Amino acid sequence: MKFHVFMLPTIGEPQDLRRGMAGQNPEHYQRMLRQVSDIVRLADEMGYEGIGFTEHHFHIEGFECSTNPVLWNLFTAMQTKRVRVGQLGIVLPASNPIRVAEDLAMLDQMSGGRAYAGFARGYQARAVNTLAQHIHVGATRSDKSQMDAINREAFEEALDIIKLAWTRETFSYDGKFWKIPVETPWDFPATRKWGRGLGPDGRLTEIGIVPRPLQKPHPPIYFPFAFSMTTVRHGARVGGVPVLLSGDVDFCKDLFTVYQEEAARAGRSLRWGESVALGGFLSVAHDAGKAEAFAQSYRWAHEEWFTPFGFPKGLELIGDPDTISRGLETLQNALRFEEFFIWLNQGLSPHEQVLENLELFATKVMPRFR
Structure with a gap:
């Protein structure tokens, strides 16, 4: 199995965020840069497959400070040797698809062919409604509304353009x-x-466009974080890998089945679990109590930031290495997925604990799945 690291990233611990306007604090931002540097170097050394960043704008609150994930990717690539770099993901309805195609092609060339591309539809109205106003597209929560349909049209059209730009x-x-x-x-x-x-x-x-990607026909494409059947079907047709943040095996099985069937209709013959990825929050420690304590800041952030958007907590892997391994093994036996994206508690927890978490998982859990 291939393991990826996913960071928001977050600019500080809960006490920093509670002071207000943390996202604009330059000292906090410099500290976050140092933290991310430590994490990506360690992940590269420890054998993680990839490192991904989200895209969000206007985060003065400090929870998700990734205005430009491609710049984060380049920041990562220039400090590492082998780990892949990608976005989870670029909000296509709020982006110029030509610029996206160019930026990712440059990233792929500059990283020596280590880029992957992650594309999202955008759910945070403050950003999407502002940045996509020129094409009259707004944020969506996959609610089958008129705006949801327009957002999906804009997303699919942008992806079509990007793939044409890369391949012709x-x-x-x-x-x-x-x-x-x-x-x-x-x-x-x-x-x-x-x-x-x-x-x-x-x-x-x-x-x-100039350049075109180094990888042929283009960098791998991911769809984070898929929850709808429509998105999964689209991913199957265009060859994108949906990333599911869910520990509900029955729900995942339904999506996996839809993906496999739709891929077959598009001429792609896939085995069960192929080209579908899973993801979840990780907190691992030799002591289960320490792992649980480490998870508290993540749960606080989820309750304060993600729950109001309607997101469930999703999959949580919390405990000692044996407990984590058993949980992953149960999921893999049921779903046969090949990639797992670890939501790392960067910024929200003491930095040394974050690094210990990353290293312990790499040395005590990852070898059991290779």
Whole structure:
């Protein structure tokens, strides 16, 4: 099994956040940078497969300080040698898909082919409603409303554009939200001699991004954190890996079955559990009481930040290495998944405990699943 690390990241411990406006505190931000540096270097040394960051904006409260996950990825890649770097995930309805395709292609080139791409629809209205106003798209909670449908259309269209940009030298796209290229006179001598995408009348007919990804056909694609059948079906059709934050085996089985069946209809023959990932919060210690104490700051943050958005706590792996291993083994025997994303308690707990948590899992749990 491959194990990934997922960080929000968070700018401080509960006492820091309670003081207010923690996200704008420069000293806290510098401390967070140092913490993330320690974590990514250790994860690289200990054999973790990848490190991912979320995307959220305007987090003056300090819970999720990742305005640009691609910059976090580059920050990580420049300090590591082998670990993969990715986003969990970029909010496509609030993004320019051409810029996303370019940024991720650059990341893939600069990291030596270590990038993966994670794409999300966006549920935090403060950010999505502000950043996606130009295409009249808002945040969604998969409630099958009109805005939910528009958000999904924008998401799927953006992903189509990104994949075209990655896989073709030049391309065009005529969609509901994006026209690529727009009608533009470009009778440029160098383009006629050495480029492509000009019509006989000197107008643009296609464009191409620079660079294209190092990985072929493109970096692996993930859909964090999937809860709806519609998202899982879409992932199966386009070859994306849904990441489920759930310990409900029956619920996961239903989604796994839908994914496998939809993938088969799209011409992808997958075994049970292939191309679907699981994730959850981790707190491991030699002493079960210490592991439980370590989890309290995560639970506080979840109650204060994620519960009001309607998110359940999801899968929690808390205990000593044997307890954690038994829990993972039970899940893997039932679901046969190949990748697991660890929600790390960075920032919310004392830093040395976070590093101990990461190292103990790598030395006492991971070897049992390889």
